[in-house]
Amino acid sequence: MKKNDEEFIIVGANYQNNITPVKKMALWQRWRTKPIVSIFVLAAITLGCIFAGQLMNHDPTGFYLNHLNEAPNTEFYFGTDSLGRDIFSIIWYGGRVSLLIGFLGTSILTLIGIFYGCMSGTAAKWIDQLLMRLAEMFSSVPNLLIVLLLLSIVGSPTVFSIAVVIGVTSWVSLARIVRSEVLQIKSSEYILAARSMGASFPQILYKHLLPNFVSTIMFMVVASISNCIMLESTLSFLGLGLPVEVVSWGSMLSLSNKALLTNSWWVIVIPGMFIIVTLFCITNIGHYLRNETNKKFSNL
Amino acid sequence: MFTYVSKKIGVFILFMFLLSVFIFTLSRLAPGDPLQSFYGERVEHMSMVEQQNARERLGLDEPLPVQYEKWLYNAVHGDFGISFKYRKPAIDILSALIGNTLLLGITAYGLVFLLAILLAVLCALHEDTWLDRIICKLGTIVYYLPPFWLGLLLILLFSVNLHWLPSGGAYDIGQSGNMLNRLQHMLLPLIVMVTSHLWYYAYMIRNKLLDEIRKDYVLLAKMKGLTRQQIVWRHCLRNVAPSIISIMAISVTHVLGGTYVVEAVFSYPGIGALSIESAKYHDYNLLMLVVLVTGALVVISSLVAQTINECIDPRMQEGVDYEKKR
Numbered sequence: 226m227k228k229n230d231e232e233f234i235i236v237g238a239n240y241q242n243n244i245t246p247v248k249k250m251a252l253w254q255r256w257r258t259k260p261i262v263s264i265f266v267l268a269a270i271t272l273g274c275i276f277a278g279q280l281m282n283h284d285p286t287g288f289y290l291n292h293l294n295e296a297p298n299t300e301f302y303f304g305t306d307s308l309g310r311d312i313f314s315i316i317w318y319g320g321r322v323s324l325l326i327g328f329l330g331t332s333i334l335t336l337i338g339i340f341y342g343c344m345s346g347t348a349a350k351w352i353d354q355l356l357m358r359l360a361e362m363f364s365s366v367p368n369l370l371i372v373l374l375l376l377s378i379v380g381s382p383t384v385f386s387i388a389v390v391i392g393v394t395s396w397v398s399l400a401r402i403v404r405s406e407v408l409q410i411k412s413s414e415y416i417l418a419a420r421s422m423g424a425s426f427p428q429i430l431y432k433h434l435l436p437n438f439v440s441t442i443m444f445m446v447v448a449s450i451s452n453c454i455m456l457e458s459t460l461s462f463l464g465l466g467l468p469v470e471v472v473s474w475g476s477m478l479s480l481s482n483k484a485l486l487t488n489s490w491w492v493i494v495i496p497g498m499f500i501i502v503t504l505f506c507i508t509n510i511g512h513y514l515r516n517e518t519n520k521k522f523s524n525l
Numbered sequence: 526m527f528t529y530v531s532k533k534i535g536v537f538i539l540f541m542f543l544l545s546v547f548i549f550t551l552s553r554l555a556p557g558d559p560l561q562s563f564y565g566e567r568v569e570h571m572s573m574v575e576q577q578n579a580r581e582r583l584g585l586d587e588p589l590p591v592q593y594e595k596w597l598y599n600a601v602h603g604d605f606g607i608s609f610k611y612r613k614p615a616i617d618i619l620s621a622l623i624g625n626t627l628l629l630g631i632t633a634y635g636l637v638f639l640l641a642i643l644l645a646v647l648c649a650l651h652e653d654t655w656l657d658r659i660i661c662k663l664g665t666i667v668y669y670l671p672p673f674w675l676g677l678l679l680i681l682l683f684s685v686n687l688h689w690l691p692s693g694g695a696y697d698i699g700q701s702g703n704m705l706n707r708l709q710h711m712l713l714p715l716i717v718m719v720t721s722h723l724w725y726y727a728y729m730i731r732n733k734l735l736d737e738i739r740k741d742y743v744l745l746a747k748m749k750g751l752t753r754q755q756i757v758w759r760h761c762l763r764n765v766a767p768s769i770i771s772i773m774a775i776s777v778t779h780v781l782g783g784t785y786v787v788e789a790v791f792s793y794p795g796i797g798a799l800s801i802e803s804a805k806y807h808d809y810n811l812l813m814l815v816v817l818v819t820g821a822l823v824v825i826s827s828l829v830a831q832t833i834n835e836c837i838d839p840r841m842q843e844g845v846d847y848e849k850k851r
Contacts, residue, residue, distance in 0.1 A: 362540060362543055362544060362547070362820075364778065365540075365544075365778055365820055365823040365824060365827070366544070366778070366816055366819055366820050366823070367778050367779070367781055367782025367785065367819060368782060369782045369785050369786065370782065370785065370800060370815065370816055370819060371816075373800060373801065373804035373812065374548070374551060374552070374804070374812055374816060375551075376804060377803075377804040377805075377807050377809070377812065378551065378552070451669070455671055458671060458673075458674075459671065459672075459673055459786055462673050462674075463673075463786070463789050463801055464805060465801065465804055465805060478673075478674065478677070481677050485677070485680055485681060485685055485692070488681070488685050488686065490681055493674070493677050493678065493681060494678070497671070497674040497677075497678070500671055500674070501669060501670060501671070501674075504669045504671075505665075505666065505669050508665065508669060
């Protein structure tokens with residue numbers, strides 16, 4: 226009878242007593258592997274840009290002609306540039322434009338990339354070959370050069386047109402990855418089943434292909450946000466992107482030639498730091514998304 | 526052998542043809558008058574009759590395919606039109622500057638891959654130790670510094686404050702033959718070029734190597750008593766070589782594209798700074814030529830890489846399906 230009791234204890238109602246309790250991990254332990262610092266910093270910058278109107282302590286459109294090229298001090302936290310603008314106030318407004326171009330450009334290139342890749346992956350072999358050769362040709366000319374060509378055609382650039390130009394020129398690598406993913410998924414039985422049931426191409430794309438490769442391309446998509454921001458700032462710096470009046474992190478740096486003459490480091494360093502920190506946070510998050518793959522041990 | 530070479534040349538010609546059609550259409554599709562690309566601001570001061578005459582003289586009133594045919598005929602004979610900004614044939618301006626760009630680009634390219642392979646091997650040998658982690662973190666940070674910004678910082682530090690190095694140009698006046706002088710001018714641009722590309726390729730090669738050292742032959746080599754260094758340098762690196770070479774072929778575009786920004790920052794007289802200038806002034810003829818030349822460089826390098834790869838690893842030859850033969 227006693228024995229039965231013991232057995233009863235093991236499998237019975239109080240079975241939990243014999244199972245080693247799984248420790249619920251503390252919050253910091255669960256978040257340790259996640260890029261929590263990057264998320265936090267990125268959120269801070271984004272919020273700062275959204276609430277730019279509340280953060281600024283000077284008129285962002287004003288030119289403080291008595292305070293040209295002042296080093297950071299208690300009145301102008303980040304100093305002023307050679308036009309007399311308060312860098313602390315305009316940097317948040319500039320962030321709005323830079324981040325907006327990053328997101329807009331990325332969404333455009335993602336749309337084109339996914340569509341092109343899916344088309345190439347699902348179409349007949351000769352169309353696939355043709356499309357891939359075209360993409361190869363497109364990518365053989367440096368991205369910046371095509372952007373230059375397009376921008377010189379567009380004429381006076383706006384935020385939207387720059388985002389479109391960047392998006393239209395940077396989709397090739399994404400399209401390639403999507404294509405190779407689609408080629409893998411395409412041969413699986415459930416696509417065949419869907420096809421034989423008469424599903425149309427957009428239906429298959431939306432219901433079957435997209436959910437299956439979305440995790441693979443997520444890293445690329447996140448990385449291309451930072452690429453777009455980088456490209457915009459490069460263009461604006463070169464004087465081909467946004468004009469100086471439209472404040473972005475890149476167009477703030479287009480004044481740097483004057484800053485070099487007067488040796489005013491803050492005009493160069495501060496907007497640059499904002500760009501780098503943002504890019505780095507975005508990249509870190511992207512890396513986290515990619516590193517979900519399993520690890521193998523070294524034979525060395 | 527003959528068919529092999531002629532096939533490669535055929536690919537090259539086809540590619541250049543498509544690229545030129547693409548660029549030609551793009552530049553003629555520009556909103557506004559294509560006359561503007563020939564006369565710039567002056568178009569606004571012309572009367573209607575003058576504009577019409579100019580259009581007829583340049584053949585702009587003909588349909589696009591006819592225009593393209595003419596352009597192609599001239600291009601084959603070495604006439605790429607006149608750069609309206611410099612008022613000289615576009616090809617003359619380009620040929621004067623391309624040497625500088627090639628010098629900068631090739632030096633940077635060589636340095637990037639030399640250092641990338643060294644770094645990748647170092648990381649692979651010390652995988653997941655503090656050394657690997659520090660190199661990875663540092664590399665990522667340096668890679669994400671915008672190249673133009675890094676250039677500005679270097680100018681600020683070494684030229685403006687320390688007066689060690691010149692801030693721009695390819696050489697001082699009258700010193701074009703002096704190698705030391707050229708090197709001084711090239712040092713800062715080179716640093717920027719190398720840092721902005723190095724980690725991207727080093728990381729790629731590192732990951733390839735890490736995949737390689739997980740293969741079975743490494744165990745065999747280890748049992749033979751080879752040291753870790755010997756295994757990586759002699760066996761793994763050689764097996765990774767084809768993919769390194771194809772990475773190198775693709776990277777020509779990136780490194781060339783990188784010179785453009787760097788040249789603009791350091792006002793280094795090369796085709797990069799030229800293309801940015803011509804984009805600013807809507808100098809289409811010059812810009813088209815730069816795009817074509819760049820495209821040609823890239824295609825040639827990728828064909829060369831393909832050929833080398835096919836020599837190293839015959840499985841990569843097109844038309845020969847080794848899987849089926851077995």
